[in-house]
Amino acid sequence: MSFAIKKQGEIVVVDVEGQLIVxxxxxxxxxxxxxxxxGEKRFxxxxxxxxxxxxxxxxxxxxxxxxxxxxxxxxxxxxxxxxLKTLFELTxxxxxxxxxxxxxxxxxxx
Amino acid sequence: MTQSxxxxxxxxxxxxxxxxxxxxxPSDIQYIEQVVELVTRQCEQLSFTARHCALNVPVALTxxxxxxxxxxxxxNTDKHVRLRAHVDHDSLVMEVADEGAGFDLEDCTIDPTxxxxxxxEDGRGLFLMRRLxxxxxRFTDHGNVVRLTLRRE
Numbered sequence: 001m002s003f004a005i006k007k008q009g010e011i012v013v014v015d016v017e018g019q020l021i022v023x024x025x026x027x028x029x030x031x032x033x034x035x036x037x038x039g040e041k042r043f044x045x046x047x048x049x050x051x052x053x054x055x056x057x058x059x060x061x062x063x064x065x066x067x068x069x070x071x072x073x074x075x076x077x078x079x080x081x082x083x084l085k086t087l088f089e090l091t092x093x094x095x096x097x098x099x100x101x102x103x104x105x106x107x108x109x110x
Numbered sequence: 111m112t113q114s115x116x117x118x119x120x121x122x123x124x125x126x127x128x129x130x131x132x133x134x135x136p137s138d139i140q141y142i143e144q145v146v147e148l149v150t151r152q153c154e155q156l157s158f159t160a161r162h163c164a165l166n167v168p169v170a171l172t173x174x175x176x177x178x179x180x181x182x183x184x185x186n187t188d189k190h191v192r193l194r195a196h197v198d199h200d201s202l203v204m205e206v207a208d209e210g211a212g213f214d215l216e217d218c219t220i221d222p223t224x225x226x227x228x229x230x231e232d233g234r235g236l237f238l239m240r241r242l243x244x245x246x247x248r249f250t251d252h253g254n255v256v257r258l259t260l261r262r263e
Contacts, residue, residue, distance in 0.1 A: 019168075023139045052165060052258040054172040055234035063231045083165040090241050091234055092223040 011042040016050045020057035029060050041073035043107050048079035049053035132197040137183035142175045166242040172237040174206040174256050180207025199263045212254035
């Protein structure tokens with residue numbers, strides 16, 4: 001499991017490879033916060049290579065969303081598979097995040 | 111193409127088989143992913159649905175293990191977490207035991223979907239376990255035990 005970060009224009013794109021769970025959530029949080037501290041404002045987290053997410057992983061996404069908003073930034077999520085969509089629906093986090101079906105649509109939505 | 115013979119045991123469905131796993135890990139969250147993978151793989155081989163193997167089992171078991179490690183044992187690596195998993199034709203039953211004092215399942219479960227809780231960082235673990243499993247029980251048996259039951263669809 002790892003997190004790959006790259007810039008696409010003005011947008012910081014994070015690929016979550018593997019699981020986003022209690023054992024690695026802090027790593028994701030720190031990587032995004034580091035970019036936020038550098039002045040980045042637009043973030044896209046892409047889950048096309050993600051297995052499952054636990055409550056800690058969801059919690060980190062909620063926390064990052066708040067911190068990014070506080071800095072005047074925006075966070076988008078993309079490429080949730082059907083199982084991950086169900087997870088977001090169960091927790092109603094699909095109402096809290098802007099979620100796009102594809103990376104391209106998410107990038108266009110900023 | 112020939113029909114399979116009685117000797118061709120490799121083609122027998124694993125569905126009617128029973129399987130039991132018992133293991134113990136130190137209270138370190140880095141063990142969780144490996145343990146979850148081990149159990150999920152057995153569920154795949156014993157014909158649980160793709161949804162169960164990709165969502166219900168890994169997420170609920172991750173929650174139970176992380177609760178046991180972080181809350182039950184306070185991440186004290188001298189303390190251990192024990193997992194017993196039993197799969198048969200009817201269901202998967204997983205028991206996660208820690209060395210903590212236990213907790214009240216009802217009192218500790220919050221609804222994270224309400225307006226006041228939706229943007230909380232914590233509080234979704236027990237909720238998810240209960241939504242993703244058919245039954246969640248907590249009891250004391252040589253430690254604090256959470257039992258998760260998932261019936262086959």
